Amino acid sequence: MNFLNIAFLTLTLVLSCSSESSGSNDTPIDLNLEITLVGANSNNPNGDGSGKIQVSASAQNAVRYAFRFDGEDLVESASGTIEHTFTKNGVNSYSIVAWAYSETGEFINKTVTVDVYRSDEEFATxxxxxxxxxxxxxxxxxxxxxxxxxxxxxxxxxxxxxxxxxxxxxxxxxxxxxxxxxxxxxxxxxxxxxxxxxxxxxxxxxxxxxxxxxxxxxxxxxxxxxxxxxxxxxxxxxxxxxxxxxxxxxxxxxxxxxxxxxxxxxxxxxxxxxxxxxxxxxxxxxxxxxxxxxxxxxxxxxxxxxxxxxxxxxxxxxxxxxxxxxxxxxxxxxxxxxxxxxxxxxxxxxxxxxxxxxxxxxxxxxxxx
Missing domain, CATH: 2.60.120.200 (Jelly Rolls)
Known part of the structure; x- marks a missing residue:
């Protein structure tokens, strides 16, 4: 067994929201993103080399969410949680855009940037x-x-x-x-x-x-x-x-x-x-x-x-x-x-x-x- 417990480093990113809604009472508010870099610890602050991140979004009045990872196709998630794997080797910066939607289609969104480590090597951590x-x-x-x-x-x-x-x-x-x-x-x-x-x-x-x-x-x-x-x-x-x-x-x-x-x-x-x-x-x-x-x-x-x-x-x-x-x-x-x-x-x-x-x-x- 490994005598070092590999930790999961959680980054809570709370940024100002940009809203593109009609301003009704159904508009989602307080969109928060929690991003976990899988396998990150003090030695590997950008993750364990798998390139994996776990994203959790939450907002008041929201019933569904959507995400775009570094310009890729939009991915929807009813729960607001999703896992994504970046495939470019090395430590790279990626943009993540999250949308929170109300039942009537009103929405707010937020963009964050994360640095993620990816390696194809067998021993990466x-x-x-x-x-x-x-x-x-x-x-x-x-x-x-x-x-x-x-x-x-x-x-x-x-x-x-x-x-x-x-x-x-x-x-x-x-x-x-x-x-x-x-x-x-x-x-x-x-x-x-x-x-x-x-x-x-x-x-x-x-x-x-x-x-x-x-x-x-x-x-x-x-x-x-x-x-x-x-x-x-x-x-x-x-x-x-x-x-x-x-x-x-x-x-x-x-x-x-x-x-x-x-x-x-x-x-x-x-x-x-x-x-x-x-x-x-x-x-x-x-x-x-x-x-x-x-x-x-x-x-x-x-x-x-x-x-x-x-x-x-x-x-x-x-x-x-x-x-x-x-x-x-x-x-x-x-x-x-x-x-x-x-x-x-x-x-x-x-x-x-x-x-x-x-x-x-x-x-x-x-x-x-």
Whole structure:
């Protein structure tokens, strides 16, 4: 299910009426229009991309109504309520004319203008985003720092870092988020590590949608950056929304690696899937990779398109890997997003002795449904 309730934004438009009647006592008066942009909310003030609006007209002494949408044919409505779909893509301004008629044919009318968003794209509604247009620590309403290792003071995969919530390791500035890996001795959870970094978990879980992360990757050998998801039901210390415990372990929760990069090959990126078969509990994984020669010097868009039939991982417009979805995979329930740099470990490899620090820079995170 979607953890964000999509609201309906209602605009009540009360304008001066223009009357073209004989002025009898039957003349309708006080024509009011209420226009609802379907799916509108604070992120999508012009609607959810369907182009649909709902119109309700009311007036004293009126027994029927008629509407004209942006110069199209007149449409009558006895009740004064009607739904209309605009088909032009993008955000466009449209005029709506409403007439209210009395039993004897006297009428008044009113014209209003609305801005409506229409998109033919499958994923048109922005349900979660962070543009990082602020200074300092990541927005605590959107992100949780996972700092408690689940494995006796250490992280999985033989990683060499401690994750912290310090501003030295993650902060927003000049319109981007920086996740900063540093060579330094740091003690936490009863163990001392030679490196620190940050691991951010979104305080938002979603089922299906399009994830877009525009990012520039660290270029140093030994760094292992990742943009990925875990099932929100994962039983792991300090997971999404804070120190919660889910109902299943890894890999039964499912993992989607939208982007990860090894510590020894900075000219390509990997998209990979890990899961436990829901029938047999057997561990399975598969994925692919593609060349990205300038991932450390230029921003690229790393994205996932996920629905009930498939999951497709992209870098810019290049499909990296597609995995068919099915009922035996844990990809039909909510996942949450993670951003991090690990040091060393299974995909980080050897960290050079002269490593001092490097940065994973994220321009924005957007999730559409």
């Amino acid at each position: 922005l349900v979660f985003s962070d543009e990082f247009e602020y200074e300092g620590s990541p927005d605590t309403q959107k992100w949780h720092h996972q700092v408690i290792p689940p494995n006796n003071g250490s992280w999985h995969n033989n990683e060499l870092q401690h994750y912290t919530d310090r501003p030295e390791n993650s902060f927003a500035s000049n319109g981007t988020l920086k996740i900063h890996a540093i060579k330094e001795e740091y003690t936490a959870s009863g163990s001392t590590k030679a490196y620190t970094s940050a691991r951010l978990n979104s305080k938002y879980a979603f089922t299906y949608g399009r994830v877009e992360v525009r990012a520039k990757l660290p270029g140093s050998a030994g760094t292992w950056p990742a943009i990925w998801t875990l099932g929100a039901n994962v039983n792991e210390t300090g997971n999404y929304f804070g120190d919660q415990y889910g109902s299943v372990g890894w890999p039964l929760c499912g993992e989607i690696d939208i982007m990860e990069q090894t510590g020894w090959d900075k000219n390509s990126i990997i998209s990979h899937f890990h899961w436990g078969d829901l029938n047999t509990q057997e561990y399975k994984d598969t994925g692919g990779e593609t060349a990205v020669s300038n991932a450390s010097t230029e921003f690229h868009i790393y994205s996932l398109e996920w629905d009930a039939s498939s999951m497709k991982a992209y870098v810019d417009d290049t499909l990296v890997f597609e995995l068919p979805n099915s009922s035996d995979k844990p990809y039909n329930h909510a996942h949450y997003l993670l951003l991090n740099i690990a040091m060393g470990g299974n995909l980080g490899g050897e960290v050079p002795a002269n490593f001092t620090q490097d940065t994973f820079e994220i321009d924005y995170v957007r999730i559409y449904q």
